[in-house]
């Protein structure tokens with residue numbers, strides 16, 4: 001029961017964490033909160049350990065001055081031999097916390113103030129990030145969810161007990177049979193019926209999966225890009241063809257196992273081969289697969305080599321653990337970059353001396369204009385990531401030192417999608433689809449698809465690089 005308890009508890013905490021993470025977007029006037037959300041939630045939560053420890057009451061554990069120093073550069077403290085820092089580092093399996101030297105003391109203090117406020121808020125307020133009225137329903141959903149999962153665990157335990165009891169009964173019957181010298185149970189017949197039961201339960205479960213869970217997938221929301229319709233079509237055709245084959249072969253497999261279970265009287269027929277049948281089941285799948293693959297090639301080529309003229313250029317920069325987006329600005333040309341520039345105030349290593357870079361705009365939440373073709377180029381700072389935009393039906397690997405690209409045209413605005421799906425909090429997301437490290441699952445950037453007017457309004461409110469001047473080192477020669 002102890003395991004059971006801690007399981008439900010951790011499930012509950014997990015769902016809290018999930019809501020917390022999901023509201024990354026909830027902006028507020030509180031600077032500390034904004035900074036915390038942008039910089040720290042990849043590895044920290046107030047009440048839970050993620051990559052780094054839970055930060056609840058950290059202001060009670062440590063001096064403020066120590067905290068400021070730690071947050072700005074924890075590794076420097078570890079290397080300098082600060083005993084608390086060294087111990088903390090060891091306790092956390094020597095995982096390195098990112099340094100935040102670009103944050104000012106005031107900013108770091110505002111983060112600490114936010115952590116303090118969150119620590120003092122009652123436990124339920126951990127979801128305070130949820131704006132407005134839906135706090136209550138969120139909490140209800142969570143307790144409902146944890147109830148449902150408790151029931152599921154209970155069912156699992158009952159099934160295991162049941163199976164154990166049944167297998168005991170069978171082994172007792174078996175022993176009785178041995179003592180009496182005759183077979184009490186006809187095992188081939190039992191197995192035959194089990195095969196039949198497996199077939200029926202398995203097929204019902206398969207259809208139930210499709211009926212119930214397919215509503216929860218991104219396919220149910222429909223595609224949000226122009227090429228997405230073709231992509232979904234292809235997916236459905238493949239699914240239907242393989243689905244029909246699956247159902248037929250499963251029925252044959254298990255039905256034959258049942259029908260020809262050994263009754264002790266019959267002898268198996270020796271039937272080495274039949275050229276007609278062999279030919280049929282080789283040629284038919286070969287033709288079907290060839291058609292599917294060739295169609296796939298055409299769709300892929302259409303997606304990859306977009307014929308749209310003058311797509312808008314956006315660069316997506318992946319790092320452990322997050323995304324930055326760089327919009328090409330008024331000239332629609334991305335400025336040069338150089339990995340040697342990556343650091344402190346210039347996280348993307350953009351060459352600020354390059355004329356083309358001056359109007360580039362770096363954002364943490366990407367806005368796109370609806371029905372406008374986009375060309376994305378991808379860059380990674382550290383390991384292989386994968387840019388995954390499920391609703392736009394797009395995905396591309398992001399490989400250090402190897403530029404990759406993808407083009408698509410968003411076709412449904414965020415507002416339209418919210419109405420269509422009936423989810424008022426719906427947001428498009430860019431996710432990472434490569435297990436790239438401990439906080440991989442937190443790599444998420446919100447994407448907003450705007451109407452032309454909204455997009456232009458948003459764009460005006462953003463700062464270009466020239467307006468925010470990143471720091472450059474003296475001895476760097478930018479790559480053009």
Ligand SMILES: [Cu+2]
Nearest residue numbers: 385432436443
């Ligand atoms: Cu990643």
